[in-house]
Amino acid sequence: xxxxxxxxxxxxxxxxxxxxxxxxxxxxxxxxxxxxxxxxxxxxxxxxxxxxxxxxxxxxxxxxxxxxxxxxxxxxxxxxxxxxxxxxxxxxxxxxxxxxxxxxxxxxxxxxxxxxxxxxxxxxxxxxxxxxxxxxxxxxxxxxxxxxxxxxxxxxxxxxxxxxxxxxxxxxxxxxxxxxxxxxxxxxxxxxxxxxxxxxxxxxxxxxxxxxxxxxxxxxxxxxxxxxxxxxxxxxxxxxxxxxxxxxxxxxxxxxxxxxx
Amino acid sequence: xxxxxxxxxxxxxxxxxxxxxxxxxxxxxxxxxxxxxxxxxxxxxxxxxxxxxxxxxxxxxxxxxxxxxxxxxxxxxxxxxxxxxxxxxxxxxxxxxxxxxxxxxxxxxxxxxxxxxxxxxxxxxxxxxxxxxxxxxxxxxxxxxxxxxxxxxxxxxxxxxxxxxxxxxxxxxxxxxxxxxxxxxxxxxxxxxxxxxxxxxxxxxxxxxxxxxxxxxxxxxxxxxxxxxxxxxxxxxxxxxxxxxxxxxxxxxxxxxxxxx
DNA sequence: TCAAGATTATCATATAATAATAAATTCGCA
DNA sequence: TGCGAATTTATTATTATATGATAATCTTGA
Numbered sequence: 190x191x192x193x194x195x196x197x198x199x200x201x202x203x204x205x206x207x208x209x210x211x212x213x214x215x216x217x218x219x220x221x222x223x224x225x226x227x228x229x230x231x232x233x234x235x236x237x238x239x240x241x242x243x244x245x246x247x248x249x250x251x252x253x254x255x256x257x258x259x260x261x262x263x264x265x266x267x268x269x270x271x272x273x274x275x276x277x278x279x280x281x282x283x284x285x286x287x288x289x290x291x292x293x294x295x296x297x298x299x300x301x302x303x304x305x306x307x308x309x310x311x312x313x314x315x316x317x318x319x320x321x322x323x324x325x326x327x328x329x330x331x332x333x334x335x336x337x338x339x340x341x342x343x344x345x346x347x348x349x350x351x352x353x354x355x356x357x358x359x360x361x362x363x364x365x366x367x368x369x370x371x372x373x374x375x376x377x378x379x380x381x382x383x384x385x386x387x388x389x390x391x392x393x394x395x396x397x398x399x400x401x402x403x404x405x406x407x408x409x410x411x412x413x414x415x416x417x418x419x420x421x422x423x424x425x426x427x428x429x430x431x432x433x434x435x436x437x438x439x440x441x442x443x444x445x446x447x448x449x450x
Numbered sequence: 451x452x453x454x455x456x457x458x459x460x461x462x463x464x465x466x467x468x469x470x471x472x473x474x475x476x477x478x479x480x481x482x483x484x485x486x487x488x489x490x491x492x493x494x495x496x497x498x499x500x501x502x503x504x505x506x507x508x509x510x511x512x513x514x515x516x517x518x519x520x521x522x523x524x525x526x527x528x529x530x531x532x533x534x535x536x537x538x539x540x541x542x543x544x545x546x547x548x549x550x551x552x553x554x555x556x557x558x559x560x561x562x563x564x565x566x567x568x569x570x571x572x573x574x575x576x577x578x579x580x581x582x583x584x585x586x587x588x589x590x591x592x593x594x595x596x597x598x599x600x601x602x603x604x605x606x607x608x609x610x611x612x613x614x615x616x617x618x619x620x621x622x623x624x625x626x627x628x629x630x631x632x633x634x635x636x637x638x639x640x641x642x643x644x645x646x647x648x649x650x651x652x653x654x655x656x657x658x659x660x661x662x663x664x665x666x667x668x669x670x671x672x673x674x675x676x677x678x679x680x681x682x683x684x685x686x687x688x689x690x691x692x693x694x695x696x697x698x699x700x701x702x703x704x705x706x707x708x709x710x711x
Numbered sequence: 712t713c714a715a716g717a718t719t720a721t722c723a724t725a726t727a728a729t730a731a732t733a734a735a736t737t738c739g740c741a
Numbered sequence: 742t743g744c745g746a747a748t749t750t751a752t753t754a755t756t757a758t759a760t761g762a763t764a765a766t767c768t769t770g771a
């Protein structure tokens with residue numbers, strides 16, 4: 190292991206449970222000499238990806254906050270999605286959380302969420318948290334619209350999975366155009382999700398609404414499904430427009446021959 | 451230039467105005483061959499720090515969202531600060547935004563913010579956005595409590611700056627224990643800030659409240675100053691407790707001799 | 712289908728990362 | 742204030758790896 194992976198494996202040591210590491214501990218965990226890790230850590234600190242915590246321990250650094258903002262301001266899905274989420278929670282008229290999730294690294298990750306003002310709960314899906322692919326309406330909708338090749342690979346790796354049943358369920362989701370589940374992730378919470386797909390832009394996402402299952406009678410449920418499905422297609426349409434309007438701010442090489450053969 | 455800085459300089463190309471880059475454009479901007487940048491970009495994409503946008507363009511990737519969450523869940527300042535910010539906006543009884551900012555890379559960056567429910571404005575200070583060191587109550591409080599050496603260096607680099615006047619103003623801030631300004635950053639908005647300092651933990655931060663200047667009579671202002679100062683010292687106390695309780699989850703090397711000489 | 716652009720593969724070379732050790736600095740503690 | 746342990750940086754020969762010029766391959770739109 191070397192090069193970039195050295196930096197990555199340092200950063201990946203940090204998580205919620207183990208949020209501060211000393212250099213010898215990192216060296217131990219990675220199986221490389223401490224002197225190497227000291228150099229690596231020094232670079233990461235200089236770049237703001239790590240910072241010195243108390244004593245000899247290091248923690249994740251503020252550069253991530255800065256890049257996260259940059260992403261919030263520029264990622265098409267987030268930029269276009271946030272106002273839609275706002276509209277959804279305003280029009281839901283029940284305590285709920287609306288959110289936007291996407292495929293990421295073999296899992297599903299929420300990239301934006303908004304709670305109605307009086308919502309007393311928070312779903313497990315939370316901005317930035319990787320979630321399992323095969324449970325919950327949010328994930329299932331994404332799984333249902335993944336490119337076939339990608340999907341097959343995932344099924345292979347996932348053992349202990351009734352592939353046939355899953356395929357049938359996903360086909361049904363594609364046909365209906367939404368997915369509604371209850372208590373698959375959080376006990377007592379129901380999810381309603383609809384796809385936001387732009388094949389040509391490589392976007393595979395889902396828009397979801399989470400509410401207390403017990404609070405939804407059949408009429409409510411149907412109304413909210415309609416709300417989610419409309420919002421998702423509105424968002425997809427908006428993204429399509431932005432995509433076709435051309436990445437307004439794409440830096441392309443120009444003029445001078447340069448060396449971009 | 452090489453090694454880690456190669457990766458860093460790619461990532462630093464991306465900002466709000468230039469959020470999507472083709473590889474030849476990056477190569478051009480960095481002055482290195484395209485083949486090198488292709489390899490660098492491939493690594494960054496594999497790690498989730500970049501992702502392919504439309505066509506040949508790349509944008510910042512979702513890994514930053516994931517690391518940002520990790521940081522939200524573990525950074526002592528953010529973890530301890532958020533409930534305090536919540537209390538502040540609840541007790542302010544005026545439309546306002548409360549926030550927590552810190553020193554970062556020669557600037558001041560907000561790391562957490564919360565707006566009162568009915569707040570119609572948003573201050574320029576926003577989570578993740580680097581702001582100037584010498585303007586605004588938030589920044590001045592931090593500047594006033596920076597280690598002397600660090601402060602002197604910054605004054606040197608900053609040209610066109612009345613160092614004497616600034617020193618006097620900062621001394622005054624240290625004496626009073628808070629700073630209150632108006633329209634230094636956003637026209638019509640006033641800031642009230644108090645320090646959150648833990649010398650031994652290396653924390654230099656400030657807690658601020660931003661409200662419409664016109665909405666504050668003298669009584670209001672004095673009440674809010676009291677609120678902010680109390681909240682800041684409450685937070686500092688909490689952080690001190692956590693710090694002394696020992697980094698509960700610091701990974702230290704143990705047992706086996708290992709190679710951490 | 713073709714052609715232009717984008718991306719990956721190849722490979723000799725130079726460079727920069729590695730790791731063992733030593734030196735220096737910091738920090739707790741008395 | 743100074744001692745001693747732990748942390749961190751500097752040094753250096755060695756080796757592995759990044760580099761960059763070029764060619765080959767893959768995409769994609771007309």
